[in-house]
Amino acid sequence: MSEKEKKLIEFKNINYPDNSIIEKHDYFTRDGKHLFYAMFLPEQKQDIGVVFCSPFAEEKVRTLRIFVSFARVLASMGLSVFCFDYFGDGDSEGDFEEASFGDRIEDIKAAVNFFKKEQALSKIGLLGLRWGGTLAALACEILAPKFLILWEPIVSSEKYFYDYLRSNIASQMVIEGKVKMTRNDLIKELETGGKVTVEGYVLNGDFYVKARQYNLTERKLNYRGKTLIVQISPNPTNVRPELKKLESSFSDAEVVMVVKEFEWEKTETWQPAPPQLFNITIGYLKKYAFFRRDI
Amino acid sequence: MPFLEETFSLKNDSGQTIYGIIHHPQSPNGGLVVLFNIGLHYRVCHARLFVRQARYLQNAGFTVARFDTAGLGYSQGEIHVSRAIDSFDAIQTGLFKDDALMVVNYLKRRFNPRKVFFSGLCGGALTGIITAAVCGDVDGVIFIAGPVTVTSAERELSMLHPFEADVLFTGYLKKIFNLRAWARFFSGRTSYKDLFNSLKVKIADKFAKSQPVEEGVESQEQLENKGDLFNRVFFQAFKRLMESGKDVLFLMPELDRATYDFDKMFAKPILKNYTKYEKHYSISRISRADHTFSRPESSKQLFDVTRKWMLARLNH
Known part of the structure; x- marks a missing residue:
């Protein structure tokens, strides 16, 4: 890798208007329930897209901007991205207490199917943050996505x-x-x-x-695709044992560590586009050639 | 009731797309409500408070809109990396006013409402009242738990707020006859720093002189609108609304430092000078409610009070 490639991209202006990205907001339905979505589509898209799975409750509210920024980053690089709200969450129909655990998994399945059909995509990747990572990991056993990215997933x-x-x-x-x-x-x-x-x-x-x-480490997960597990912690020196164990629950996973650049448990730092997390994730997607065109 | 929610988008003067949601009522009553987002949070608010409030008002016949101002939520634009607190003063003195005006003008053109109401929580309360003062044809503003102060980040981070000192100190007082608490105190397990700091802040607050608001000499610090000071932009907006005969409902949760400052810096020293406008403003207090109305009973009370207030003005 050249020095230029190693340089950290900061994405400071990723949320400014970009005519090469089409953004579409609307609702899709799952069993008659209206679920909010935001699509980020590159002008020249390839046949692979990524579905983002949000964290739980207030963690989702605090980290939404990270998802939006990363959706724009990926779209600017040629990948279509689908953000959505689970039933009873965000802008979707229903009350939070009405949503069951099964609803959330069904919502991910419906989101993937809708996105694939709507954009004529043949392959899908899943990305989840925190408990959204847990849900994505469970859903991938059914959906068999091309890749799975887990940002600081909840193991237990x-x-x-x-x-x-x-x-x-x-x-x-x-x-x-x-x-x-x-x-x-x-x-x-x-x-x-x-x-x-x-x-x-x-x-x-x-x-x-x-x-x-x-508990994601209780058994071997039935998923053979590429999996990136990102440990996000204040002073990453060693991979935490539960993430090491999680790595071995997958067939083809690797764990990387990044310093914690944003918060999900409070809002003290405004960091809409954490560069280290974004760069490491992009690096992984590049390594396995999930982009058609480069930055 | 069928699902009657719609996404919308608009471009602001900088060419940035602003995204939002409109809740359509099944039987419109002619009222339009615009909800303004809190601080750096997006349009759903804490625990989806705005989604729930919007649906509650929608069921009462109001058209309700929520949106993300530039740099937040799904909207385009950047608020650059910083401590969150560094943005608060800008928000509380009108940072989002232009986006708010643009969205309100679009909604008015589209729905031609009989009455227009603004409502916002915390920083959103400030966006609401400041925008209303500029907007002109707004019929009422609901100001929920808005801070009436401007505070420099350094000061805010280095000092205990008197409300928090009060909560801490009251907690210690409650344990005065508790032997285990005394045992903790004498064995060094009490946080002496918290105890004495809370006492110090309470004493200092009791003897603090209030700042002159309308007249008098202003220090450089006041002119810059920095420090733990009264928010003059808020005050001017309130004055303008009163002088133009608009209605304001201050809705304050009991367990909130914003309410403490509201009473100390605005309700007690200033509102007494505005008795001639008494029919245009009112204060509603929600007991046992925190800043985000996190108890279901508190949020239900918030929804009931706001709906009743707007319905009363709708046919006025």
């Missing part, structure tokens, strides 16, 4: 949702002045079909009980 959903409930405790402290329900109480409430509000999102028991079952 049980641990993720256990940690997630901590925000409810913090809210109790502010609103009630004390903790009335511990995390174990909240879990019991969910397990018995109750609802718990976290950061304004109402979790229903059925969703929680199903969603927490998934």
Whole structure:
């Protein structure tokens, strides 16, 4: 690789108007439910596109701009991109608490099918951030995409949702002045079909009980395509053991590390286009020739 | 009710495409509501608050629009890399005013509404009131949990806010008869820094002099509209709306530092001078609500109050 190629592209102006990208926003339907989508299409597209799978709840709101920026980056390089909102999430129809775990997987399947048909694409790649990565990994067993990219995926959903409930405790402290329900109480409430509000999102028991079952390293995943796992952490020195294990759950995966350039748990830094994450992902797609034309 | 939501896009003066969503009512009542996005967040707001509010108002017959201002959400344009806090003052003094005006003008041309209402939360409340003051033909503004201050990032990051100091200190006070708490205190496990800092901030706040707003000598810091100061752009917008006979509803959550500043810097010292406009403004307080109305009961109350207020003005 030449020095020029090694140089980090910063994507500082990627969100400025670019006549070579066509952007289309609308809704598609899945079982009669209207799901919002935004397509980013290069003027001269190839027959491969990428579907982005959003993270969970408020993490999605905080990181949407990263997806939009990367969609524009990929479209500027010739790849079509499809962003969408799950049922009950973002701009899609329905309430958050109405959406089941199965709905989210069905939404990914419907998004892929709609995008392929609408744009006459023969191949699809999936990209997911955080719990969106978990969903993408599970969906790829059914959809067999050409490639799978997981940005800081959640390996253990049980641990993720256990940690997630901590925000409810913090809210109790502010609103009630004390903790009335511990995390174990909240879990019991969910397990018995109750609802718990976290950061304004109402979790229903059925969703929680199903969603927490998934641990991506419990078994070998039935997917043979190329897989990139990106560990995003403040001081990456070693690959975390659970991601090492996840790597071996796939047939053809590699793990890379990047420094954390943006946040999903808060909004302190405004970084709409994290250059290291974008460059490393582009580098991977280039390595396996998923672009027709170069930057 | 069928799904009656539509995506829309417009180009602003810089050629950037601005994207948004319109919620169409099944039986339109002639009212148009525009929701302004909060800070650097996109049009759905925290926990989809705006999606839920828009659908609630849509069911009551209003046409409702939400959109992403330039540089945010799906819209084109860039807000360059920085600390998020560095953008807040710009937003609170009208950064998104031009995009907002463009979208409002488009919606007015398209729907020819009988009445137009603006509503926004936090930074969006400021975008709403500032845009309304320029726009002219807006019938009412709902200002939800908007900060009435402008604050330099350095000051904000280095100081504990009096509201937060109050929450901390009240927490310590509640444990005054708790033996375990005293045991923690004497064994060094209490955060002495938090305890004494909260006490210090509370005392300093009690004796702090309020800044003159309408008259008097202004310091250089005030002229630059920086520091922990009253937001004069907000104030001028409010004054202009009152003088032109427009209605403003201040909707403030109880458990929010924005409400603390609102009371201390605006409601108590300034609103008393505006009694002649009393029929044009009102304050509604939502108890046990936080800044983002995260409890379902709080958001339901927010939706009810805003719907009732707009319906009352629709046929006025």
